[in-house]
Amino acid sequence: MTVASGAIGAVIAALMSVAPASAASATTGVDAAEETKVLTELRQNLVRYGSSSDIAAFDALDTAQRDELASYFLDPEVEQRIVDAARTPRGGSTVSGTETGFQWGWSGSPDQTEQDGRASSRTTWGTQWFAFAGIKLTETKVSETYEYSGTTARRMLGYSCTVVRNVQPFTQVSTSKNSGYISGGQATATCKVVVNRGVPTPWGTIAWSTYSAVQRLSARGNGAVTFNGWQ
Structure with missing residues (x-):
């Protein structure tokens, strides 16, 4: 994952630091009004694009969790720490990494049955997701369709890249074929x-950083996923 940030990040950090102490969170120093704004937008996104369980989990967050979540969106230093914790490549289908209340994990297509060695085609997929306290914030998906015989993949027929979910405020997520x-x-x-x-x-939302990474999915002809992660 690469990070690009310029002087604008320092400018915004400085703007945020001049808020009166009485208007800041006692645990993070994040401006209280901005915290309310970003969390309100997040909940609205969950209502539009999430599930009832996501909304219930959000409403159940305690004060410390709300402060921690808001600081990720509003404090460049906190954001950098969370991103750094997610840099380790991972392969697999069930285990997730954690950094305080944040989690990174993945899911994949279920095991598929071989067809007695006959040549055929199948589709395999894998997702990578980022969540906080069980609330899935972002998820991207790689799908591939290929011809196979037994356990051997023979020919790639096509693949796709999809943003399954992104409810993060002030954040754009895109994915493209590599x-x-x-x-x-x-x-x-x-x-x-x-x-x-x-x-x-x-003056409006100002970008402070761009991150990019390559998401990879590898599978055998029998559909067994051998790698589902970042490289």
Whole structure:
């Protein structure tokens, strides 16, 4: 994952630091009015794009959790720490990493049954997600369709890159095709994921950082996923 941030981040951090102490969170120093604004927008996004369980989990957050979540969106230093914690490549289908209340995890297509060695085609998929206290904030998906025979992938038929969910305020997430190929009897598809982050100011939302990473999915001909993670 690469990070690009310029002087604008320092400017915004300075703007935020001049808020009166009485208007800041006691635990994070984040401006209380901005915290309310960003969390209100997040809840509105959950109402539009999330589930009832997401909304219930959000409403159940205590004060410390709300402060921690808001600081990720409003404090560049906190954001950087969370991003750094997510940089370690991961492969698999169930385990998630954690950084305080934030979680990173993945899911994938279920095991598929071989068809007695007959040549056929199948689709395999994998997702990567980012969540806080069980509230899924962002999820991206790689799907690949390929011909196979037994456990051997023979020919790539196509692949896709999808943003399944993004409810983060002041954040744009995009994904695009990077490569799709067959090697060593496995089908592999990669997608480039770009995250543009910003911060609200009296003059509107100003971008402070761009992150990019490559999401990869590899699977054998029998549908067994051998890698589902970031590279």
